[in-house]
Amino acid sequence: MRRFAVKPRLVRPRSPRSWVVVIAAVFAVLQLANISGRDTPDTKNYLSYALSLRGESKQDAAALTIDYACAGKASIARRNQSVHVMRFHRPSPTRRVMEECRRDLWRGVSQRLRARETAGHTVPFMPPRFMRIFEARPGYPALLVPFITVLGVKWGLWASGVAITVTGGVLAFLVLRTLRAPTGTALAGQALFYVLPCGTTAMRPMTEGLLLTLTLAALWGCAQVLEGRARAGTWLVGASLAALFTVKHSQALFLGLCLGGACAVIGVRRGGLRRPLRKSPRPWLRTWLRQPLGTLAVVAGCGAVATVLMARALHYPSESESLQDLLTAHFSRPDRAHPWPEFLHLEVGFWVEWLRRQLWEPVFLTAVVAAAWGALRGRPAFGGFLLAAAFTGVLNQAGHPDINIWGDRLIVVVWLLPVLGIPLLVEGVVRPRVRASAGTVPGPLRRDAEVAR
Structure with missing residues (x-):
């Protein structure tokens, strides 16, 4: 019987471009583990700005933004309760957190909209002086x-x-x-x-x-x-x-x-x-x-x-305006009369504490x-x-x-x-x-x- 030799298959190595795509794809797939709940307090301002650029009214932009922010907050609350050693068996807090979040956010937004604080692209979640910071970031x-x-x-x-x-x-x-x-x-x-x-x-x-x-x-x-x-x-x-x-x-x-x-x-x-x-x-x-x-x-x-x-x-907004924003908790308190000495004092204390934490870990x-x-x-x-x-x-x-x-x-x-x-x-x-x-x-x-x- 005649024997046939089996030729080994030649496997071509992946090109660098393919490996770049593979690593990026793996990263993207891993991000599916967390779709919502990544937002921060600043996200509302950027999202409402984008919705305004898309042509939404202030009322509609506020509704979409508040729904997104509250859904993320409710998702985090549900996940936290599911692993809480004393509360994991209780009903999901999603509806309660959503209602409370919407009520709190709409209270402030409605008051500012009635006060005609509608200038700019962002929804007035905060005082106008604070919102001007985000108006400068289109x-x-x-x-x-x-x-x-x-x-x-x-x-x-x-x-x-x-x-x-x-x-x-x-x-x-x-x-x-x-x-x-x-x-x-x-x-x-x-x-x-x-x-x-x-x-x-x-x-x-x-x-x-x-x-x-x-x-x-x-x-x-x-x-x-x-x-x-x-x-x-x-x-x-x-x-x-x-x-x-x-x-x-x-x-x-x-x-x-x-x-x-x-x-x-x-x-x-x-x-x-x-x-x-x-x-x-x-x-x-x-x-x-x-x-x-x-x-x-x-x-x-x-x-x-x-x-x-x-x-x-x-x-x-100038550097002095940014300084007042920092020292007045986003303009919720009166402006500081002498902000620079207070800023320098805070600066020294911050870096001392920051270095202590970095040396700890x-x-x-x-x-x-x-x-x-x-x-x-x-x-x-x-x-x-x-x-x-x-x-x-x-x-x-x-x-x-x-x-x-x-x-x-x-x-x-x-x-x-x-x-x-x-x-x-x-x-x-x-x-x-x-x-x-x-x-x-x-x-x-x-x-x-x-x-x-």
């Missing part, structure tokens, strides 16, 4: 409009959160690949964005998710500038700052200032700004400004200046220090940009020293440092061992050495 509500129009309020907010968070993870992958990191390292960065507090915060219906994504887009532009694609990278940074202005203009200001400062520090490190002073410093300064880093510094600085000018021209500090070491050691120039972007989270938190303001969402941008820095740290540890096992002499990669110069 970017996120505008993004919500197509989602809630096609899928409804509940599923639209969930789908928008998935889209924003998935995009952030993909951008983390693209940043690392632009820096010539291996595919596995870039995929690790994508996964870290999903599993660290970045993913949890980005899934909440607030501006922080879009803020994280746009900050990653700006970092992608910085990486492109460092890798020789100066024009595309500079345009990307400028577009990211412009989009950030519509989402949260204070973040656009912080990011523009920090990226511009990083360009200057990198220029000094590379020797571009350490020229001997002549009669006029203009020739060498003009030469540096024409270089990619100089052009990027100009774009970032102009973005910061434009943010200040546009905010003044549009009469956005030092996961955050450990991750940040390790990531900073990995980024600066593996990609020194990009590490400077990454540290600058992460520092905007510290500035944002410093502007709102409230220890009880929905966890760490204000400082969440700092988590981008572990998202991108830890994969670079692991790469720096693994690659020399791989080269040594292959019989080569461990040493820095040529491309890394070029970037570090």
Whole structure:
């Protein structure tokens, strides 16, 4: 009998794009475990803004927003009771919580609507001075409009959160690949964005998710500038700052200032700004400004200046107004006569308490220090940009020293440092061992050495 040899099937390895899609799909499926109950007190303002942009009246926008907020509150109450050791056997509190929530919210909204507080796009859930803060953030509500129009309020907010968070993870992958990191390292960065507090915060219906994504887009532009694609990278940074202005203009200001400062520090490190002073410093300064880093510094600085000018021209709430909002519990009390001394006193107390809590559970500090070491050691120039972007989270938190303001969402941008820095740290540890096992002499990669110069 003639025997036939069976040829083994050739299994083609998955392409990097397919793995990016697989990781994103797994993350999206996992989010089905929690459709409602992710909202925060600020969600009502953004949702009512989006409904107003869609053409809803104040009354209809208030009804849809209140129903969504109360449904989330009732869902959390039902889940909490189901695991309460003394109350798990009682009837579901869903109806009771819904009725109480609707009654409380409609009481305040109805009074303000009768008082003709109908200016702007948001439903008047709070005093007008407080609502002006959200009127200055049209970017996120505008993004919500197509989602809630096609899928409804509940599923639209969930789908928008998935889209924003998935995009952030993909951008983390693209940043690392632009820096010539291996595919596995870039995929690790994508996964870290999903599993660290970045993913949890980005899934909440607030501006922080879009803020994280746009900050990653700006970092992608910085990486492109460092890798020789100066024009595309500079345009990307400028577009990211412009989009950030519509989402949260204070973040656009912080990011523009920090990226511009990083360009200057990198220029000094590379020797571009350490020229001997002549009669006029203009020739060498003009030469540096024409270089990619100089052009990027100009774009970032102009973005910061434009943010200040546009905010003044549009009469956005000033820093003093934000300070009064903080110290008067959202304008529920009279304005403080001397807010700055009180703010500085609160600032010191906040950071002392914050540091005590971080030392008690030092996961955050450990991750940040390790990531900073990995980024600066593996990609020194990009590490400077990454540290600058992460520092905007510290500035944002410093502007709102409230220890009880929905966890760490204000400082969440700092988590981008572990998202991108830890994969670079692991790469720096693994690659020399791989080269040594292959019989080569461990040493820095040529491309890394070029970037570090």
